[in-house]
Amino acid sequence: MPRALLSVSDKADLVTFARALHARGYELVSTGGTAKALAAAQLPVRTVSEVTGFPELMDGRVKTLHPRIHGGILARRDEPGDLDAAERHDIGLIDLVAVNLYPFAQAASDPAVDVPHLIEQIDIGGPSLVRAAAKNFPGVLVVVDPDDYGRVIEALDAGGADLGFRLQLAQKAFAHTARYDATIASTITEIAVHHGRLERARSRPAQLPDALVLPLRKLRDLRYGENPHQLGAWYRTEGHRAALPIDVLQGKELSFTNLLDLDAAYRVIDEFEEPAAVVVKHTNPCGAASATTLADAYVCARDADALSAFGGIVGLNRPIDAKTAEALASTFIEAVIAPAVMDEARAILAAKKNLRVVVTRFAEWPRPAGSPSGPPDVRSIFGNTWLVEQRDGVVETWRDWPPAGDDSFRVVTRRQPDAEEWKALRFAWRICAHVKSNAVLFATADRTRAIGAGQTSRVDAVNVAVMKAASLNAETPRPLAGSVAASDAFFPFRDGLDAVAAAGATAVIQPGGSVRDAEVVAAADEHGLAMVFTGRRHFRH
Numbered sequence: 001m002p003r004a005l006l007s008v009s010d011k012a013d014l015v016t017f018a019r020a021l022h023a024r025g026y027e028l029v030s031t032g033g034t035a036k037a038l039a040a041a042q043l044p045v046r047t048v049s050e051v052t053g054f055p056e057l058m059d060g061r062v063k064t065l066h067p068r069i070h071g072g073i074l075a076r077r078d079e080p081g082d083l084d085a086a087e088r089h090d091i092g093l094i095d096l097v098a099v100n101l102y103p104f105a106q107a108a109s110d111p112a113v114d115v116p117h118l119i120e121q122i123d124i125g126g127p128s129l130v131r132a133a134a135k136n137f138p139g140v141l142v143v144v145d146p147d148d149y150g151r152v153i154e155a156l157d158a159g160g161a162d163l164g165f166r167l168q169l170a171q172k173a174f175a176h177t178a179r180y181d182a183t184i185a186s187t188i189t190e191i192a193v194h195h196g197r198l199e200r201a202r203s204r205p206a207q208l209p210d211a212l213v214l215p216l217r218k219l220r221d222l223r224y225g226e227n228p229h230q231l232g233a234w235y236r237t238e239g240h241r242a243a244l245p246i247d248v249l250q251g252k253e254l255s256f257t258n259l260l261d262l263d264a265a266y267r268v269i270d271e272f273e274e275p276a277a278v279v280v281k282h283t284n285p286c287g288a289a290s291a292t293t294l295a296d297a298y299v300c301a302r303d304a305d306a307l308s309a310f311g312g313i314v315g316l317n318r319p320i321d322a323k324t325a326e327a328l329a330s331t332f333i334e335a336v337i338a339p340a341v342m343d344e345a346r347a348i349l350a351a352k353k354n355l356r357v358v359v360t361r362f363a364e365w366p367r368p369a370g371s372p373s374g375p376p377d378v379r380s381i382f383g384n385t386w387l388v389e390q391r392d393g394v395v396e397t398w399r400d401w402p403p404a405g406d407d408s409f410r411v412v413t414r415r416q417p418d419a420e421e422w423k424a425l426r427f428a429w430r431i432c433a434h435v436k437s438n439a440v441l442f443a444t445a446d447r448t449r450a451i452g453a454g455q456t457s458r459v460d461a462v463n464v465a466v467m468k469a470a471s472l473n474a475e476t477p478r479p480l481a482g483s484v485a486a487s488d489a490f491f492p493f494r495d496g497l498d499a500v501a502a503a504g505a506t507a508v509i510q511p512g513g514s515v516r517d518a519e520v521v522a523a524a525d526e527h528g529l530a531m532v533f534t535g536r537r538h539f540r541h
Contacts, residue, residue, distance in 0.1 A: 003072070004096040005048075006038070007031045007064065007126065009103055010146060015041040017098065017149040024156060026096065031064060032056070051092070064125040073097060073132040077139040096152075097133035098143040101126040101180050105215075108187045115191055115198040122184055127177045134177075137170035138163060144176040182215035186237075212388055214378070225256045232256040249341060250349065251356030257282075258313065262337045262358060264434065265315025271394050271430040272317055277301040278431075279312040279333075284454065286312065288431045289447035295323040300447045302331055305468060309333070320345045320357075328355075392538060394433045410533045412512070412521045417530040420445055421484055421507040425532060428486035429509050433538035435488065440465055440496070442483040442505060449483045458487060458496035466503050480504045488538045490514040494523040501527035511537040 004026045008014055011034070018028055018038050028045045030038055038045040049056055052066040064070075072094035075082040086093065102123040107113045133142035141161055143152055148169065155161035189209040191198055216235040225232035234254075246262075248254060254262075264283040269276050277297040278288040287304030291297040294316055302309045309331065316324070316338040325345035328336055335356035341349065349357050379387045411417065417425060423445035432441045436454035440461040443449055450469035452461035466480065473479035481504030490513045491497050497520050500508055508524065512533030524531040 001025060001027050002095040003027045003029060003092060004098065005029045005064075005069070005073075005094050005129065006098045007034050007048075007129065008098060008100045008146075009126075010100045011037055012146045013149050014038075014146070015043070017146075017153070018043055018045075020149075020153045021096070024153075029094070064129055067091065069094070070128070070132050073129065073140055074136050075139075076136065094133075094140065096141040096143065097129055098149075099126050099129045099133075100144050100146070101130075101176075104180065104187075105183045108183065111200065115200060118187070118200075123180070127180060130173050130177050134170040134173040137166045141166060142169050142173045144169075144173050148172075179215035179217060182213035185213045186215065208376070208388055208390075212376070212378075212386075222256050223253065234259065246337070247359045249346070249357040249359060250353070251335065252354050254335070254356055254358075258335050258356060261313035262315075262335060265313050265337055266360060267393075268431060268434045269315040269317040271434075275318050276316075278315045279305070279309045280315065281308050281312045284436050284451070285431055285434055285448070286451060287448055290427065291446060293323070294318040294321065295327050298324055298327050302327075304448045305451070305472065307472070308468075313337070320349070322348060325349050328352075392433065392540070394430050394538065409535065410512075411530065412517075412533050413524045413529060413531040415525075415528060415530045417484075417507045417532065421530060424484040425486070425507060425509040428484055429534065432486035432488050432509075434540065437488055437539045437541055439488040439540070440500065441486045442469070442480045442503065443486070444483055449480055458491055459499050461487075462496060462499040462503060466499075469503075478504045482506060484508065486510070488540065490517070490537070491520045492516065494519050496520075497523045497529075498527075501529055505529065507531070509534060511535060513537070 002025060004021050006014070006018060006028060007030060014034065014037060019041070022028060022043055028038060028043060029048060029051055030045050031048045035045050035047050048064055048066075048069065052068045067089065068091050071086055071089065071091040075086045075091070075093055077083070085091075102121045104118075104121040104123065107118050107121040130142060130144060133140045141152060143149065152161070155165050191200060193199075214237055216237060219234045219236050222232035222234055224230055260283055261280045264285075265278050265280040268278040268280070268285055268288060272290055274290045275292065275294045275297050276288070276290040277294065277300070278285050279301050280286065286308035287301040289297045289300030289304065291300060298314065298316065312333055314328065314333050314336040316336065318338070319340035319342050320328070320336070320338050321342050322344040325348035329348055329352050333355065335358060337358040337360055339361065340359055341357060349355060376388050377391055381387055424443055427445055428441050428443035428448075431443065431448060432439055435441060435451055438455045438458050438461045440452045440458055441448060442451075442465055450465035452463070452465035452468075455461040455464055469479040483505050484507040485500045485503075485505040487496070487508070487510040490511050492514050493516060497508065501523075507530040509532045512535065514520065521531060
């Protein structure tokens with residue numbers, strides 16, 4: 001009689017699967033809650049303790065780690081010595097192992113679960129059973145996903161499951177245990193000793209871990225990567241490092257570049273408490289605005305650079321209402337991301353069948369620089385090495401401006417910014433951090449006026465912004481007059497500051513820190529500009 005060992009935390013379709021195995025002559029062996037579920041369904045089941053002759057110990061911590069279990073799984077069916085040893089020691093062979101593991105990722109994602117309870121969700125016997133069965137896949141079917149139960153029964157009915165099918169299950173099993181272990185490893189790095197007690201992290205870690213493991217599960221294949229000749233896929237991390245929770249309400253399939261731009265748009269609008277909108281092109285903001293209504297914010301953001309907005313990605317930090325939907329529908333855009341879409345707006349957006357409408361639950365996604373353990377940004381370099389960093393975020397703008405009690409913020413010029421300039425500086429600083437370096441941005445209190453992104457010098461960044469402003473305001477001699485400017489990093493020479501002044505800005509915000517700061521400050525005083533040093537740089541390469 002073939003034998004199946006069933007021990008699952010996720011009991012979806014368990015009874016149906018077990019009944020199908022029993023009908024095909026399998027003896028059912030099980031543990032704990034799984035055995036109770038099978039018995040309650042009036043299926044004959046032997047407990048692991050009956051097989052091993054040894055009781056479960058320590059509240060079930062020790063039950064399957066026994067030679068009569070692992071010997072029955074690991075015995076090679078084509079190795080006479082293994083089969084002789086099994087017979088001598090009264091070890092019955094186990095032909096199918098269906099195991100899924102304690103819900104550690106679910107516990108890790110809940111901040112209310114304390115460390116002792118979290119540690120109890122680390123499965124020991126389950127991964128050992130899965131790995132043993134997967135190692136011996138030519139002789140043992142290993143099933144870790146309830147979605148595969150039907151396929152297994154079909155394979156058994158078709159002649160016993162061929163080697164290729166068994167290999168597929170083994171590959172899935174090893175990936176399952178690898179993700180599980182990786183989730184544990186990444187979570188353990190965020191546990192600390194606080195006053196003699198183990199607690200989950202209260203503050204940002206002093207350094208990144210010596211070994212970084214990311215438990216990745218493929219969400220779906222993409223049509224291609226950035227270009228048609230590149231393979232592309234979308235993965236998510238499991239447990240408390242869950243990827244951005246999004247729902248696609250309509251439109252064409254999301255592409256690799258769509259997803260990059262949606263992430264860039266999300267990063268910008270998550271900086272704002274007031275209604276705000278951003279238009280993103282190739283991960284760079286090309287226009288951003290805030291207003292009393294979302295529709296007004298979107299129109300202002302779009303019109304800040306209408307040429308670049310064509311075919312862009314839009315980010316909104318309020319539910320899309322009918323008026324905003326009408327404004328969106330009047331523009332050719334590729335996608336929009338927002339926290340929700342109101343019913344009256346759905347019908348309007350539905351008329352744009354190709355428009356990708358994406359909803360994200362902002363509250364479920366921690367602010368990058370504000371959480372103790374926000375998700376890392378990872379990039380590969382030189383083929384087989386990786387750079388890892390914590391996500392950046394403009395935490396210095398979450399206070400009232402001008403900031404009180406923060407020595408890193410300094411007005412370094414003779415002239416102080418006036419109240420309207422402070423508002424504009426705060427707005428500009430929140431956007432500038434998300435523009436590719438070198439970046440110089442011009443803005444007023446509620447919208448961008450021009451953005452110079454990704455240039456090789458700050459003078460070039462200013463010149464690009466001036467050129468954009470001139471092209472959009474051909475009838476205005478100095479379209480940036482009266483704006484403020486933000487620079488993501490310091491001005492290494494005064495020439496960049498001179499260019500900002502020539503463009504018509506009246507105030508500047510920048511990190512400071514150049515060996516020529518005094519020269520740059522003197523230039524600002526010459527031009528009558530107010531300048532603020534933030535003490536914090538926001539490079540974005």
